[in-house]
Amino acid sequence: MNYWLMKSEPTAFSIDDLKNMPKQTEHWDGVRNYQARNMMRDQMKVGDQAFFYHSSCAVPGIVGMMEIVREGYPDHTAFDPQSKYFDDKSDPANPRWFMVDVKYIRHTKRVIPLAELKAHAALSDLPLVRKGNRLSMMPVSEDAWNYILQLEKRSMAET
DNA sequence: GCCAACGTTGGC
DNA sequence: GCCAACGTTGGC
Numbered sequence: 001m002n003y004w005l006m007k008s009e010p011t012a013f014s015i016d017d018l019k020n021m022p023k024q025t026e027h028w029d030g031v032r033n034y035q036a037r038n039m040m041r042d043q044m045k046v047g048d049q050a051f052f053y054h055s056s057c058a059v060p061g062i063v064g065m066m067e068i069v070r071e072g073y074p075d076h077t078a079f080d081p082q083s084k085y086f087d088d089k090s091d092p093a094n095p096r097w098f099m100v101d102v103k104y105i106r107h108t109k110r111v112i113p114l115a116e117l118k119a120h121a122a123l124s125d126l127p128l129v130r131k132g133n134r135l136s137m138m139p140v141s142e143d144a145w146n147y148i149l150q151l152e153k154r155s156m157a158e159t
Numbered sequence: 160g161c162c163a164a165c166g167t168t169g170g171c
Numbered sequence: 172g173c174c175a176a177c178g179t180t181g182g183c
Contacts, residue, residue, distance in 0.1 A: 009181090033166080056181050114182080132164040134180050161183085168177080 002043065003140040004050035005062070005128060006102070015052045015064040015107060024104035025069055029077045030085040032097060036137045041072040041098040043139075050102065051140065051148070053128070054111075061113035062148065070101035108152050122147050 006028065008014070018026055031037060048068040054060060074095035077085040090096035118129045127138040140148075 007181090060182070134165060136180085163182095164180085166177105166179080168175105170175095171173090 002045065002048045003142060003145040004039070004044065004048060004068075004137060005053055005126075005140050006050050006066075006137040007053045007055045009056045010054045011057070014054065015104070018052070018066065018102070019104045019107075021104075025101055027070075027075075027099045027101050029075050029099045031075070031099065031136060032085065032087065033136060035135060037096075037098055039137055039139070040100045044068045044071060044100050046071055049105070049145075050137075051145075059111055059113050061111045061115075061117070062108055063111050064107040065105040066102040067105055068100050069103045072098040072100055075099040110152065112148060112151055116151070117148070120147070120151070 013026075018024065028040070031040065046068055050066050050068065051062045052064040052066055054063050074092070075085070075090075075097040077083040078087040078090035078095065078097045079092050080086055081088075085097075087096060114128070117123050117126070123129055123144055126140065126144050127133045127135055
């Protein structure tokens with residue numbers, strides 16, 4: 001099984017929004033970055049788990065977990081002129097952009113802030129904490145995944 | 160609101 | 172293929 005981290009601005013789509021979806025499942029549309037596209041198209045598998053990360057908000061950080069429930073398929077919002085994600089260079093016969101479906105698993109017991117993740121040397125390989133990284137999704141090693149789950153159990157006072 | 164970092168675009 | 176200009180991301 002592979003592990004991932006996926007970013008979303010909570011004002012656009014939050015973990016609560018995902019929890020409140022029918023079947024607690026939604027497609028992860030609107031990604032317009034080739035590295036992220038390649039991950040969704042080629043690497044994410046049903047059963048993989050991912051951290052849900054809130055970006056561009058008061059406390060950026062990990063807020064929950066979800067599971068990949070459908071593997072990469074064309075992002076239809078690229079074909080819709082009414083969508084803000086419309087891309088006239090994506091041809092339905094040869095789609096440029098892909099998405100996956102994700103299902104809510106649970107909230108983390110507390111928000112795990114980016115600032116806290118940055119403070120742990122054990123996570124220094126995580127692209128999220130590296131300077132200048134702007135990837136909207138990224139792989140998480142099994143070690144990093146487990147480490148973060150241990151962090152979750154601590155109180156802020158211990159960090 | 161600022162700005163650093165990075166990706167994309169397009170002229171040449 | 173180079174690279175300057177521009178747009179976007181996202182923390183602070």
